[in-house]
Amino acid sequence: MARFQASKYILMKNVITVKGVTKIYNPDTIPVHALRGVDLQIGEGEFTALVGPSGSGKTTLLNIIGGLDDASDGSVIINEQDIAKLSDSQTIEFRKQNIGFVFQAYNLIPVLTAKENVEFVMLLQGASQSDRDARVKELMSAVGLSDHLDRRPSQLSGGQQQRVAVARALASKPMFVLADEPTANLDSKSTADLLDIMAKLNKEENITFLFSTHDQRVIDRARRVVNLDDGAVISDKTIE
Amino acid sequence: MLFKIAWRNIWRNKIRSLTVVGSIVIGVWALTFMMAFYDGFVTMYIKSAVENDLSHIQIHNPDFMEDKKVEFVVENVEDINRMLSSDSTVSAFASRSLNNGMIANSKGSRGCQIRGVIPEQEAALTRLNDKIYDGVYFDKSKKKNPLIVGQKLADKMKLKLKSKVVLTFQNVDGDLVSAAFKVIGIYKSGNTIFEEMNIFVELSDISRLMGDKTMIHEVALMLDDVGLLDTVQSAMKAEFPDLLIENYKEISPDVNLYESQMGVITYVFVIIVMFALIFGIINAMLMAILERSRELGILMAVGLNKLKVFLMILIETVFIGLIAAPIGLMLGYFTVLYYGKVGIDMRESMEKIGLNEIIYTELDVGSYFIITVAVIITAIVASVYPALKAIKLKPVEAIYKI
Known part of the structure; x- marks a missing residue:
């Protein structure tokens, strides 16, 4: 794993390189082409939105980039590491060290408090108690939930849960954060708060964010918008 | 953290967990009592034979x-x-x-x-x-x-x-x-x-x-x-x-058989009861995993490896066993203690086999130890299948499962 961490700081330009990624579901029965030769490069510190209608392949692409799903063809290279070539256990380890996830349905661990949810990945990384405490304090402060550390997810609102999810995604100091429809279940205020937090973290800590979304509020805040349709990139705009 | 998650998971569905705990408690209690009853019966049988008829040693031409x-x-x-x-x-x-x-x-x-x-x-x-x-x-x-x-x-x-x-x-x-x-x-x-x-x-x-x-x-x-x-x-x-000098086991093969088979019968009781419990535990744990598949997917997505997922399920099941076993053993102990004093009067039914004595339940410390170990082993064995199901989950499928 030292290999991954070391390489993280060598190449600072392109964090993610997607080359000709194709994904076909049910290839032997009724093939469904979710992705058709997608090429994409995400640079360090980008704040990018993958947009497109339902079924356009946004979530599938995020899952493949995150190592949660396999591409039928093509490759995903993260810091010179083709993730398709990693074994299952190496992929899990790679995710743990390099990628932060924020999911649509919050997906916090319900039996853990907000603090425990955030420090969980750090525990898996073997971080010390003092390092964990400091990082949790820092992140929960950044997402504005310093006084909600001991609350269980069921005691938090949807917006608060999603902010905890962002803190959890950042806890491991990942190379980038993949956020799948992070605002889909949030009201306007919660969405605005969450986007403020993520934009601030992106700006101040140079954390790379890649969203899948069809929420205009997110698209409006993105600095790059990649449009997918029917599994292919149809436009890629950088907003100055 | 795995211990914490496993422990808290037990109490997420209290009724289901308590049902499993209850079934183990009853199983352990029944097992304790059955073993104590059998031990008491064998002791009574040997005592009756030795004191009335055989004595410890007999000498003959x-x-x-x-x-x-x-x-x-x-x-x-x-x-x-x-x-x-x-x-x-x-x-x-x-x-x-x-x-x-x-x-x-x-x-x-x-x-x-x-x-x-x-x-x-x-x-x-x-x-x-x-x-x-x-x-x-x-x-x-x-x-x-x-x-x-x-x-x-x-x-x-x-x-x-x-x-x-x-x-x-x-x-x-x-x-x-x-x-x-x-x-x-x-x-x-x-x-x-x-x-x-x-x-x-x-x-x-x-x-x-x-x-x-x-x-x-x-x-x-x-x-x-x-x-x-x-x-x-x-x-x-x-x-x-x-002279022919024989002990009671040599004189009466049935007494010897009872005495020598006591340990075997104990293990047979243990295996039967624990085998029945395994299915109950597997069922409950499978349901728990089915309900939590999304959560397991998230845990795997953020970096919990398969070994730790397996251990988490195993720990949860062992916890259930560790909650239930002492309660069952305590109930069993007091039942054995009570019937060890007042006895169980089965003279009428046992007269047909020539015995006319009250059975006083008894169980040695070693048997309680065997039961405790058996419950833990049962919990571990019962957790294997659900744990294997859990680690076979694909994060992407589990997370997006509706």
């Missing part, structure tokens, strides 16, 4: 055990008595004559074994005097030819105190000897087969009827510590190589 002829006597009784009297490990001993004969009265006749006993020795060895529930024990000042019969035989032959019977048996010359005896006591031994077959007369009376010959066919002895059985038996064999 080797030919007597082949053919129960009266002439096959123990020759050197005086030497044996001297040795046994000086041996501090021997708590009591008795010399007897044994004659197969017939008891008859106006109601009919039956075959029986006539035991000619020295009253003081027999009282010390088998507490026959304490087992007299009607009438009295042998008393030299009383009339001649007194007889003590078992309750079962008395019932069958309608014998009462002072009933006169005729005993017929063979003397040393092979001639039949008949003599009148009077019932002075009726004993209860707890073993109805023994009661029906064995009658007691004084050795002096039977010797007189045999032509003033004291014929000892059996010397039986009890030890203070049954653990010294082999040592004492070996010493006696060395001292009296021409």
